[in-house]
Amino acid sequence: MKNFKTIDLFAGIGGIRLGFAAHGCENVFSSEWDPAAQLMYEANFKEKPFGDINSIDPEDIPDHDILLAGFPCQPFSIAGKGLGFLDTRGTLFFNIEEIINAKKPQAFLLENVKRLTTHDNSQTFSVIIDKLKNSGYAVYHRVLNSLNFGLPQKRERIYIVGFRDEINFDFPEPLGFYQPLAELLDDDRDVPKSYFLSDNIREKRLKAVKGSPPNPSIWHENIGGNISALPYSCALRAGGSYNYLVVNGIRRLTDREMLRLQGFPEDFKINIPYSQLRKVVGNSVSIPVIKAIAGEMIKALELKQKLKQSAVQLSLM
Numbered sequence: 001m002k003n004f005k006t007i008d009l010f011a012g013i014g015g016i017r018l019g020f021a022a023h024g025c026e027n028v029f030s031s032e033w034d035p036a037a038q039l040m041y042e043a044n045f046k047e048k049p050f051g052d053i054n055s056i057d058p059e060d061i062p063d064h065d066i067l068l069a070g071f072p073c074q075p076f077s078i079a080g081k082g083l084g085f086l087d088t089r090g091t092l093f094f095n096i097e098e099i100i101n102a103k104k105p106q107a108f109l110l111e112n113v114k115r116l117t118t119h120d121n122s123q124t125f126s127v128i129i130d131k132l133k134n135s136g137y138a139v140y141h142r143v144l145n146s147l148n149f150g151l152p153q154k155r156e157r158i159y160i161v162g163f164r165d166e167i168n169f170d171f172p173e174p175l176g177f178y179q180p181l182a183e184l185l186d187d188d189r190d191v192p193k194s195y196f197l198s199d200n201i202r203e204k205r206l207k208a209v210k211g212s213p214p215n216p217s218i219w220h221e222n223i224g225g226n227i228s229a230l231p232y233s234c235a236l237r238a239g240g241s242y243n244y245l246v247v248n249g250i251r252r253l254t255d256r257e258m259l260r261l262q263g264f265p266e267d268f269k270i271n272i273p274y275s276q277l278r279k280v281v282g283n284s285v286s287i288p289v290i291k292a293i294a295g296e297m298i299k300a301l302e303l304k305q306k307l308k309q310s311a312v313q314l315s316l317m
Contacts, residue, residue, distance in 0.1 A: 004106075004301065007031075007061060009069040009096065011049050012284045013040045015262060016068045016111065019290025023298045028062040036276035037283070043269040053095045058102035066297070067108040069096050070285055093128060100135050100162075107297055108132075110160040111285055114143050117158050128160070137162035140169055144293075146286035148174030152181045152232035153261045155286055159293055169300040172292035181216045181231060184260045185247060196251040197243065205249045218253075219246040233261050238282035255281075263287035 008017045008030040017027050032038055032049040042048045050056060071092055100108060117125045132139045139162045146155040149172075163169060197205070205227060209219060213229030220234040221227050221244055233245055236258060245253055253261070255270050258281045270277060 004065040004298065005063070006066045006068050007064045007105075008049070009053065009067065009099070010071050010092070011041060012037050012070060013280050014045055015264070015285040015287050016070055016109065016290050017045070018264070019285075019287050020066065020068065020294045022291050023294050025066065025294070025298075028064055031056060034280065036272045037280045040269070040272055040277075040280060043271045053092060056095075058099045061099060061103055063103060065106045065301070067096070067100060067103070067105045069108070070111040071096060097131050097135065100132070100137075104136075104164065106164050106301060108137070108160075108162045109290075109293060109297065111290075112158050112160075114156040114158055117141075117143065132160070132162050137164055138166055140171065142171045144171070144174070144289055146289055147178050147232060148176060149286065149288045149292055150175055150177065150179055151261060151263055151286050151288055152178045152184060153235065153286065154230075154232055155235040157285070157289070159289075161293065161297060163300070165304060167300045167304050170296060172296050178232060181218065181233075185216055185257060186254055188251065191251060191254060195254060197246065201243060202250055205243075205246065209249060213249065216248055219249045220244070221246075236261060236282045238279045240278070240282060
């Protein structure tokens, strides 16, 4: 079986790429417009992604087997005001459609926020699925939660998978457990003082938190200002306030802790300021979920290859 070639659109810091690289895939093109994400991507993959996808002629993109795209979620998220296709970022899906039609890859994986499925009474999602099907693909989709794939982060995302040929594909089954927070969090004694809350903010949090907080826990402040303490993290967010997620009610997550909550390896290089890293990690993906989906996609594509080879051999007999 050959190594499949991928392209990494709206690449962020490369989380989707890493999930497919774990199965031997070779990435041949990447695109990301955010300067901070570009810097981090280049530091870790030794290549600077192409910039604005609107400046790319689809015909100039290298041939590939699998298209990967975590296209912008803000137009469809609650935090992003949910404007959908009325937001210019929402129209970037159509760039993906153009590339799919021009390059006709064997398969694709698209990722977005769960709310995409219900936005505008599900009309937005219906448009996306119909356009992918009209491009000649068998389309599968499912909402998966990172908590069910080994990460202590409640992060529900919609994953859309397509194949150019009819194929035997199933989404991965949830593991049903997640890594304890204690294994991902740094010892407070090793965390710089700049991460710790002021006495005033800490006292306000302690008075507002619901129930008896487990230890360790990550305290989450929702849009309404309510605070809950959980044995896992709520979804990392690009636009979350500095105090949106707080470890044990006393300090903010470190840059390395945030990367761990998304499943990035310990040797993943950090070369941007904390304020920018919060944004790019919040915009990234949970690698174990991507890796699990990639494994099922590769398995399906390899089985299809084997069946084609067997058919050719039989025809020559």
